[in-house]
Amino acid sequence: MSAEAASSKETTASTDLSELAGELSSGALVTDRDVIDSYSADKALFCPAGEALALVRAASVDDVVAVMRFATTQRIPVVTQGARTGLSGAANATDGAILLNVAKLNAILDIDKVNQTCRVQPGVINQDLKHALAEHGLSYPPDPGSVAISTIGGNVATNAGGMCCVKYGVTKDYVRGMTVVLADGTVTKLGRQTAKGVAGLDLAGLFVGSEGTLGVIVEITLGLKPLLTPPVTGVGIFPDTESAGHTVSEFMSSGAAPSMLELLDGASVAMINAYGDFGLPDGAGALLIVQSDAPGRSGVAELEAFEAVAKRQGADEVFFSEDPADSEMFVAARRAVSPAMEKYVSGIGGGELVDDVCVPRSRLGEFFARLDEIAAAHTVEVSTAGHAGDGNMHPSVLFDASDEASVAEAKETFAEIMQLGLDLGGTITGEHGVGYLKKDWLVRELDAGAQVLQSSIKAAVDPLGILNPGKMLG
Amino acid sequence: MSAEAASSKETTASTDLSELAGELSSGALVTDRDVIDSYSADKALFCPAGEALALVRAASVDDVVAVMRFATTQRIPVVTQGARTGLSGAANATDGAILLNVAKLNAILDIDKVNQTCRVQPGVINQDLKHALAEHGLSYPPDPGSVAISTIGGNVATNAGGMCCVKYGVTKDYVRGMTVVLADGTVTKLGRQTAKGVAGLDLAGLFVGSEGTLGVIVEITLGLKPLLTPPVTGVGIFPDTESAGHTVSEFMSSGAAPSMLELLDGASVAMINAYGDFGLPDGAGALLIVQSDAPGRSGVAELEAFEAVAKRQGADEVFFSEDPADSEMFVAARRAVSPAMEKYVSGIGGGELVDDVCVPRSRLGEFFARLDEIAAAHTVEVSTAGHAGDGNMHPSVLFDASDEASVAEAKETFAEIMQLGLDLGGTITGEHGVGYLKKDWLVRELDAGAQVLQSSIKAAVDPLGILNPGKMLG
Structure with a gap:
C-alpha cells in the first residue's frame, strides 16, 4: 500500500462524506454545522451533545442502508433519531457520529x-x-x-x-x-x-x-x-398526595379496571391553574383524574366505586361527568402540566428535570411521604404528576439553571428520587428510558448477571459498537 | 499431569455424576436408565429422544445452579423440562445430556x-x-x-x-x-x-x-x-369451514372484542360427539364457539352482532345462552377435541400430528379452502380445530402409525400445511413452538439476517452451546 493510499484510509471527514453522499438521496446529507448542531440534542437536560460528523435525513430505507454500510466500513458511530422529543438524551449526538434522522420516513x-x-x-x-x-x-x-x-x-x-x-x-x-x-x-x-x-x-x-x-x-x-368507547371521567380532590396514593392502591385492589388514573400534586394543580382555565379547583393538595370506558352503566358504576374509596381515604370532594367535553377538558388539564411547568420554571431560572420512577402501586402512599421528605430537605422545588394507576410517577425537580448551587442540588434531588424508586422495589425508569441521563443508575438497578447479559447481547448484535455508543449500558 | 490425572479428566459418566451428586439435594439425581428414559420425551411425534446421561429432579434453585456449574465445567448439554406436555420435542433428551426437570419447584x-x-x-x-x-x-x-x-x-x-x-x-x-x-x-x-x-x-x-x-x-x-366476568356463549353452525372463516373475518373487522372465538370443523365435531355428549349438533360442517365477557347487556349485544354476521355468511343456525353452565359445557366440548381425537386415532393406527399455523384472519376463508385441497390430495385424514379469532389453527393429520406409507404421507401433509401458513403471510407456529419438530421449517420462515441474529444472540448468552442444543435454530 502506498503512503498516499494509507493516508486516504485515514480519511478526513469531508472525503468520507463525499463517498457517502453519492449513495444517498439528493439532499439527504447535511454538513452545515449549524443545522447539524440544531439536530444534536433531544429534550433531556444535563446530557452532553457531542459534535456530530454529519446529519443524514433519510428519505428512503436505501438511505439508511447506505449510512450503515458506510458507518461499518469506516467505523463511524451512528445515532438514530426521530422527532427528538425524548427525555433521556438517547438521541443526542456523540462526537464524530452520523446523526441518522428518520423523521421523513413518515408514511x-x-x-x-x-x-x-x-x-x-x-x-x-x-x-x-x-x-x-x-x-x-x-x-x-x-x-x-x-x-x-x-x-x-x-x-x-x-x-x-x-x-x-x-x-x-x-x-x-x-x-x-x-x-x-x-x-x-x-x-x-x-x-x-x-x-x-x-x-x-x-x-x-x-x-x-x-x-x-x-x-x-x-x-x-x-x-x-x-375504536375505544368514549369514557366517563371523575376527579377526586385530596388534602395531600399520600391520601391520593392510598386511594389508588385500594381502588385498584378492588378489581377496578379504569382506562385512566392520573395524579397531579398541589403544586402541579396551581401551575396549571396559573397557565389556563381547565376547570380544576384551587387549593387542592392533590387530584386524581380517573376514567372508565367500560360500556354502558358499568363505567359509571366504576366511578361510583372510586368515589366510595376516595371518600374513605379522606378525599375532600369527588365529582364526575358523562359529558365527553368534560372528559376531554380534564385530559387537557392533565396534559397541560408540561407547558404550565415550563411557564412556571421560566420565572425561577428555567431548570426542570423530569424524573420517571415506577413503584409497586401498593407503595404509592409511602412513596409520596418520602418524596415530601426529600423535597423538604432541599431548596429546589419538587412537583409531581404521573400515571398513578401504574405507580409510574414523574416528580419534576424545578431549579434555577443559572445558579450552580441550585443545579447541583437539583441533580442530587433527582438522584435521591431514583434511589427512592429502587428502595421501594421499583425502577429508575418506567417509560422515558435510560439514554445518557440514567446510564450511571442503570448499573444500580441491574444485578451483575443482567449487566453482563445486556452487554453480551449488545456486542452480539452490534459487534463494532457503532450504534448509539455511550448510551444505556454502552 | 500424570496419566492417571489425565484419564480422570476424561471422566466416565459415573465419576462425573458422583461429583455432581454431592452438590445436589438428596434424591435429586436419578441414574436409573428406565426412569431417565421415562423423562426423555414430551408429547411430540417424530422427534428423536436421545440417551440422556442423567435426570436431575431439582428440589431447589441451588440444585439448578449446581447442575449448570457442573454442566459448564464438563461441557455437558442440559435439557430443561417441566411437565413435558409440549408438542414440539423441545423437552426431549439429547444424547449425553442432563435432563433438568424443574416440576418440583412448584411453590x-x-x-x-x-x-x-x-x-x-x-x-x-x-x-x-x-x-x-x-x-x-x-x-x-x-x-x-x-x-x-x-x-x-x-x-x-x-x-x-x-x-x-x-x-x-x-x-x-x-x-x-x-x-x-x-x-x-x-x-x-x-x-x-x-x-x-x-x-x-x-x-x-x-x-x-x-x-x-x-x-x-x-x-x-x-x-x-x-377476576374475569362470566361470559355469555354462542354457537354458530355452518355448512363448511370456509363460511365459518369468512364469518370470523367479518365479525372481527366490525370492532368486536369477543373473549373467545373457536372453530371446530365437521370431523372434529363428529369425533367429539362420538366421545361424549356435550350438546353439539350432529352433521355440522363447522362450528364457531364465541364468548363475550363484556359487562351487562354489552355481552349479549356482541353475540347478537355475531349472529347477524354468521347468518349473512350462510350459517345454518346460531344459538346462545347466558347460563354459565352452558358456557362451561361448550368450552368443555372444545377442550374435548384432544381426547376425542386420541380415541378416534386409536382406531385407525394411532397417528396424530397436530399442526399450529397462524395466518392473518382475513385469509381464513382461503386457508380452509386450500386446506381442503391438501386433505383431498392425500389419503391421510385432516381434522381442524383452533383459535379462529386469532387465525391460529390446529389442523391435525390423522394416520396409521404402523404403516410406513401412511407415516410418510402424514409428514408430507404436515409440511404442506406449514407451507400454506407461510404462503398466506403467516407463521409455522402460533403457540406450540419450534423445538425439534419444526427446526427445519424455522429457517424457511426467518430471513437470512434474522437467522444470523438469532444465532448470534444464542451464542452470546450460551457461549458453550450447552442449553438445549439441537432445538430451535441450534
Missing part, C-alpha cells in the same frame, strides 16, 4: 381493518396515526405526553407509555413485527404479522425499548384495538 | 392483590395457579389446551397461548420479570416487578418463548387481571 403504509393491524414507517407522528386509524374504526392506544409531536419509531425505540397504560398497556404490547437495518446494513424482518407467533427468539420484542443501540427500525407492524 | 411464592401480581416457581401447574388466584379475586388468563397439566415455566418457555388470546393475549403479555440461572450457573433477575419499566434491553421478554435455549427459569413474576 402510513397500510391500515388493515379485518386484521386490526397497520404498517407504518418510523417517522409517523403518534397523533397522526391515531387520527388516520379512527377513520377506520381502529385505535392505537399508547399516548405518551409527547403524543402530538413524537414519532412511532421513537415510541418503539423507548417503549413509550402514557395515560392509557393502566388499562391498555405500553408500546411493546402493540408491536408485532418490524423491519430493521442492522449495523452492517443488512435489512431483516423480525417478529410476525399475525396475532400470534413463536417462531424463534422474540427479536422484535428485544428491539422495542433498545434506544437505537441494536439497529435502525425502518418499518413497524402494529396490532390495534377497535 | 406459589406470593399473590399480591393490590399490585395484581404473583410470583411463582416454574413448576406450578397453570390450572392450580388459576384456582389459587380466584380466591383473591384475580385471574391469569393464558389457557393452553394443556392448562390442567402444563406448568407456568413451560408456558413461559414456549410463550403458550390458548382460547383467551383473542381478547387477553398470550403468556408474554403477563410476564413482568423472572429469575434465571444462566449457562455458567450465574443467578440473575431480569425484567421488573412494577407495571411498567424500561431499564435496559427487555431480557425477560427475550427469555419468554426461548424454549430452554438461553437459561433455566426458576422464578416468574406475572402481572394479573381482576
Whole structure:
C-alpha cells in the first residue's frame, strides 16, 4: 500500500462524506454545522451533545442502508433519531457520529381493518396515526405526553407509555413485527404479522425499548384495538398526595379496571391553574383524574366505586361527568402540566428535570411521604404528576439553571428520587428510558448477571459498537 | 499431569455424576436408565429422544445452579423440562445430556392483590395457579389446551397461548420479570416487578418463548387481571369451514372484542360427539364457539352482532345462552377435541400430528379452502380445530402409525400445511413452538439476517452451546 493510499484510509471527514453522499438521496446529507448542531440534542437536560460528523435525513430505507454500510466500513458511530422529543438524551449526538434522522420516513403504509393491524414507517407522528386509524374504526392506544409531536419509531425505540397504560398497556404490547437495518446494513424482518407467533427468539420484542443501540427500525407492524368507547371521567380532590396514593392502591385492589388514573400534586394543580382555565379547583393538595370506558352503566358504576374509596381515604370532594367535553377538558388539564411547568420554571431560572420512577402501586402512599421528605430537605422545588394507576410517577425537580448551587442540588434531588424508586422495589425508569441521563443508575438497578447479559447481547448484535455508543449500558 | 490425572479428566459418566451428586439435594439425581428414559420425551411425534446421561429432579434453585456449574465445567448439554406436555420435542433428551426437570419447584411464592401480581416457581401447574388466584379475586388468563397439566415455566418457555388470546393475549403479555440461572450457573433477575419499566434491553421478554435455549427459569413474576366476568356463549353452525372463516373475518373487522372465538370443523365435531355428549349438533360442517365477557347487556349485544354476521355468511343456525353452565359445557366440548381425537386415532393406527399455523384472519376463508385441497390430495385424514379469532389453527393429520406409507404421507401433509401458513403471510407456529419438530421449517420462515441474529444472540448468552442444543435454530 502506498503512503498516499494509507493516508486516504485515514480519511478526513469531508472525503468520507463525499463517498457517502453519492449513495444517498439528493439532499439527504447535511454538513452545515449549524443545522447539524440544531439536530444534536433531544429534550433531556444535563446530557452532553457531542459534535456530530454529519446529519443524514433519510428519505428512503436505501438511505439508511447506505449510512450503515458506510458507518461499518469506516467505523463511524451512528445515532438514530426521530422527532427528538425524548427525555433521556438517547438521541443526542456523540462526537464524530452520523446523526441518522428518520423523521421523513413518515408514511402510513397500510391500515388493515379485518386484521386490526397497520404498517407504518418510523417517522409517523403518534397523533397522526391515531387520527388516520379512527377513520377506520381502529385505535392505537399508547399516548405518551409527547403524543402530538413524537414519532412511532421513537415510541418503539423507548417503549413509550402514557395515560392509557393502566388499562391498555405500553408500546411493546402493540408491536408485532418490524423491519430493521442492522449495523452492517443488512435489512431483516423480525417478529410476525399475525396475532400470534413463536417462531424463534422474540427479536422484535428485544428491539422495542433498545434506544437505537441494536439497529435502525425502518418499518413497524402494529396490532390495534377497535375504536375505544368514549369514557366517563371523575376527579377526586385530596388534602395531600399520600391520601391520593392510598386511594389508588385500594381502588385498584378492588378489581377496578379504569382506562385512566392520573395524579397531579398541589403544586402541579396551581401551575396549571396559573397557565389556563381547565376547570380544576384551587387549593387542592392533590387530584386524581380517573376514567372508565367500560360500556354502558358499568363505567359509571366504576366511578361510583372510586368515589366510595376516595371518600374513605379522606378525599375532600369527588365529582364526575358523562359529558365527553368534560372528559376531554380534564385530559387537557392533565396534559397541560408540561407547558404550565415550563411557564412556571421560566420565572425561577428555567431548570426542570423530569424524573420517571415506577413503584409497586401498593407503595404509592409511602412513596409520596418520602418524596415530601426529600423535597423538604432541599431548596429546589419538587412537583409531581404521573400515571398513578401504574405507580409510574414523574416528580419534576424545578431549579434555577443559572445558579450552580441550585443545579447541583437539583441533580442530587433527582438522584435521591431514583434511589427512592429502587428502595421501594421499583425502577429508575418506567417509560422515558435510560439514554445518557440514567446510564450511571442503570448499573444500580441491574444485578451483575443482567449487566453482563445486556452487554453480551449488545456486542452480539452490534459487534463494532457503532450504534448509539455511550448510551444505556454502552 | 500424570496419566492417571489425565484419564480422570476424561471422566466416565459415573465419576462425573458422583461429583455432581454431592452438590445436589438428596434424591435429586436419578441414574436409573428406565426412569431417565421415562423423562426423555414430551408429547411430540417424530422427534428423536436421545440417551440422556442423567435426570436431575431439582428440589431447589441451588440444585439448578449446581447442575449448570457442573454442566459448564464438563461441557455437558442440559435439557430443561417441566411437565413435558409440549408438542414440539423441545423437552426431549439429547444424547449425553442432563435432563433438568424443574416440576418440583412448584411453590406459589406470593399473590399480591393490590399490585395484581404473583410470583411463582416454574413448576406450578397453570390450572392450580388459576384456582389459587380466584380466591383473591384475580385471574391469569393464558389457557393452553394443556392448562390442567402444563406448568407456568413451560408456558413461559414456549410463550403458550390458548382460547383467551383473542381478547387477553398470550403468556408474554403477563410476564413482568423472572429469575434465571444462566449457562455458567450465574443467578440473575431480569425484567421488573412494577407495571411498567424500561431499564435496559427487555431480557425477560427475550427469555419468554426461548424454549430452554438461553437459561433455566426458576422464578416468574406475572402481572394479573381482576377476576374475569362470566361470559355469555354462542354457537354458530355452518355448512363448511370456509363460511365459518369468512364469518370470523367479518365479525372481527366490525370492532368486536369477543373473549373467545373457536372453530371446530365437521370431523372434529363428529369425533367429539362420538366421545361424549356435550350438546353439539350432529352433521355440522363447522362450528364457531364465541364468548363475550363484556359487562351487562354489552355481552349479549356482541353475540347478537355475531349472529347477524354468521347468518349473512350462510350459517345454518346460531344459538346462545347466558347460563354459565352452558358456557362451561361448550368450552368443555372444545377442550374435548384432544381426547376425542386420541380415541378416534386409536382406531385407525394411532397417528396424530397436530399442526399450529397462524395466518392473518382475513385469509381464513382461503386457508380452509386450500386446506381442503391438501386433505383431498392425500389419503391421510385432516381434522381442524383452533383459535379462529386469532387465525391460529390446529389442523391435525390423522394416520396409521404402523404403516410406513401412511407415516410418510402424514409428514408430507404436515409440511404442506406449514407451507400454506407461510404462503398466506403467516407463521409455522402460533403457540406450540419450534423445538425439534419444526427446526427445519424455522429457517424457511426467518430471513437470512434474522437467522444470523438469532444465532448470534444464542451464542452470546450460551457461549458453550450447552442449553438445549439441537432445538430451535441450534
